[in-house]
Amino acid sequence: MRDFKLVLKKELTDILRDKRSFIMLFVPVLLFPMMYILMGTQLNKDYTKNLPCIVDVEPGTADETLYRTLFEQTGVVDRKEVKESETEDLKNGDVYAVIRIKDGGITLLYNDASTKSAAVKDAMEKALNEIIRKSFEQNLQTRYNVSAASLQPFRLETVKLSDETQISGSSTMASIAPMMLVVIIMSSGVSVAIDVFTGEKERGTLEALMTTQVSRMSLLMAKFTATLCISLLGMILSILAYVISYMCSDAAKYMLGGADSGAKLGLSFVQTLELVAVCLTLSIFAVSLMTLIGLHAKSVKEAQSQMSLITLIPTLLAGLTLFMESADISLAAMWIPVFNSIVSIKMIFSGTASGTAICCTALSCLVYSGLMWIVSVKMLRSEKLLQG
Amino acid sequence: MISVNEVCKSFGKTQVIKSVSFTAQSGQITGFIGANGSGKTTTMRLISTILKPDSGSITVDGADVIREPAEARRRMGVLFGGDVSLYNRLTAWENILYFAKLQGMTEAQAAERIKVLSNLLDMERFLFRRVQGFSRGMRQKVAFAKSIVHDPSTILLDEPSTGLDIYSIRDVQDFILTCKDQGKTVLVSTHNMHEIERLCDNLVIISDGRIIRNGTKEAILAGEGTNDVMEMFFRVAEGSRNA
Secondary structure, eight states, X not given: XXXXXXXXXXXXXXXXXXXXXXXXXXXXXXXXXXXXXXXXXXXXXXXXXXXXXXXXXXXXXXHHHHHHHHHHHHOOEEOOOOSSOHHHHHHHTSOSEEEEEETTEEEEEEOTTOHHHHHHHHHHHHHHHHHHHHHHHHHHHHHHOOOHHHHOXXXXXXXXXXXXXXXXXXXXXHHHHHHHHHHHHHXXXXXXXXXXXIIHHXXXXXXXXXXXXXXXXXXXXXXXXXXXXXXXXXXXXXXXXXXXXXXXXXXXXXXXXXXXXXXXXXXXXHHHHHHHHHHHHHHHHHHXXXXXXXXXXXXXXXXXXXXXXXXXXXXXXXXXXXXXXXXXXXXXXXXXXXXHHHHHHHHHHTTOOOHHHHHHHHHHHHHHHHHHXXXXXXXXXXXXXXXX | OEEEEEEXXXXXXXXXXXXXXXXXXXXXXXXXXXXXXXXXXXXXXXXXXXXXXXXXXXXXTTEETTTOHHHHHHHEEEEOTTOOOOOTXXXXXXXXXXXXXXXXXXXXXXXXXXXXXXHHTTOGGGTTSBSXXXXXXXXXXXXXXXXXXXXXXXXXXXXXXXXXXXXXXXXXXXXXXXXXXXTOEEEEEOSOHHHHHHHOSEEEEEETXXXXXXXXXXXXXXXXXXXXXXXXXXXXXXXXXXX
C-alpha cells in the first residue's frame, strides 16, 4: 500500500506538471461551450430572413398582395434587380430563389445545391400552404356557410407525454451528447496512459523501477489509478462545460435541448446514479484498455497509433446509435462494450433507461476490464515487457 | 560479492548465455567486457533480477536472485547502459527521493543520503532544478545517485561513462573508486579501455555468451603478453574466434 501511494503521488505530480495534460483536460472546458453556442446560434437562426430573391409580379394586382403576404411570413427580401439573368444569379448564389407570381399561380425556381435556397423553397411552400388553407376555409364559410372542420373526416391531435425530466429523443442532448461524453471518457486518459506505461519503457525508467523493492502489482495499480483519475477529471470538467453552456447561453440551450423540448437539465437522483455507474465503469474499461495497449506497445509512436483507435471506435459506434431507437436495442447488444455505454447514456438522458440495461452495461464493462487486467498483469510479469 | 554459477539463458531458440560462471569480490572493481551482442547486458539483467536464468544460480551478497529477488535488489544498485533517462518534470532531488523511498528508505534517511551523494557527485547547483534541460553529464550523475541512494553493498554499472564529458567521467570514476574504498562490490560493464585500466582490479571477458577470460587484470595482461588493455582484448577475442 505504501508503494502504491508513493507511485501514485509521483505519477500525479508528473502528470499535472505536463502541459499536455492541461491541454487534454481544459481545452474541452473552453471549447465545448463555444461550440454549443455557435452551433445553437446557427440552428436558432431564421434561415430565410433577409435572403435576397428575385420577384416577378405585376404591380397593383391581387398577385402583389399575395407576394407581400408571402414575404412577410417567410422574411425573404426582393432584391429588385437582375445582374446577369435570373437563373445565372440563382446558380451564382447572388439570389436564393426566383419567384414568379401570375394569375394566382406561383413558380419558384431554386438551387437545390444551396442549403439557403432549399430553405427559401421550404419556407415558401409552408407559407403558401397556410395561405391556401386559410383562403379555402374563408371561401367555404362565406360562399356556402360551411366550416372546413365539419368537412374533415378525421382530426389529429398530438399530445406530448414526456415530463420535464425527459429530453426530446431528437434533441442534441439525447443524440450527440452521449457520443461526446463517451469520446471524452475514452480519450482524456490517452496521453497519460502512453506516458506512464510506454513512455516509461521507452525512457528506460521502467527497467530502473524493476530493480527497486516496489512490486509490479503496486506499479500497475498506481499507474492505472493515476490514469483513471485524469480520465474521470476530464469527464467531470466536460460535464461542467456542458452544464455551464446550457445555463449561460440561450443559443447553447437551443442546441442542446432542442427547439421545443422544454427540457430541464436536472437529472433525478436515480438518473444521476445510473449516469455515474455507466460513466465510471466505462472509464475503468477505457483505462484498462489503455493500460493493455500501453504495456504492449514497444514505442510511444506505436502506442499513439494504437490508441487513436480508442477515440475512433466510439465515434463510429455512436454514429450507429444515431439511427437506432434505444428501446429497440436487444439486451444481448448491451454486452457490446462502448456501444452499450452510449445507448445507456442516451436512455438515461431521455428518461427511458431500464435497470437491467444499466446493470448489463456496467457489469460487462467490469468483466471486460477484469479480463484486460489479467492480461496486463501477465504482460508486466513477462520478460518480454522490457525487450525492445 | 556477486557469484554467478553455470548460468544459461535463451530467448526462444537462441541461447544467449552459455553456462556463465564468475565471481566479483567485495572491495574490488570487476570489469565486465565484451563486444556488442556478446551477452554483457543480458548477464547484468540476470544479476539484477529483471530476467530469470533458465538454469544455474546467482547470488548477491548471499541473496539468491531467484529465491529472494527482493532481498537481492535491496543489496544492489543498478545503473543500466544509457540509463540517463529520468523523470523530466521532476527535480533531481525528487527523482532521487522517489527511488530512495521505493527502496524502503524514510524521507529523513533519504534526505541525509541525498546530501552526501550530492556532495560526492558535485550536484548541489542543480539538485533542485527540474531535470528537463540537463546535460548528459548532469543526468548521468542524477541517475547514478538514484541507483545507489539506498547505499547498497553491490553496484552494477552498465557503461557508466558513455557520452559523458571529460569532467563528468572523472567525477563518476572517482565516485566508483570511493565505492571500492568503502568495501562495496562493483561490477562495471564498459567499452572504455582507459576506464578498465584506471578502475578495474579484475576482468571478466565474455564472447558469444561464454566467459573466455576471468581473473585479475594483471594476470590476464601477463597471460596475453602485453601491457595494453585494448591489445589484450583483441588478442583474447581473436583467440576465442579461432578456437
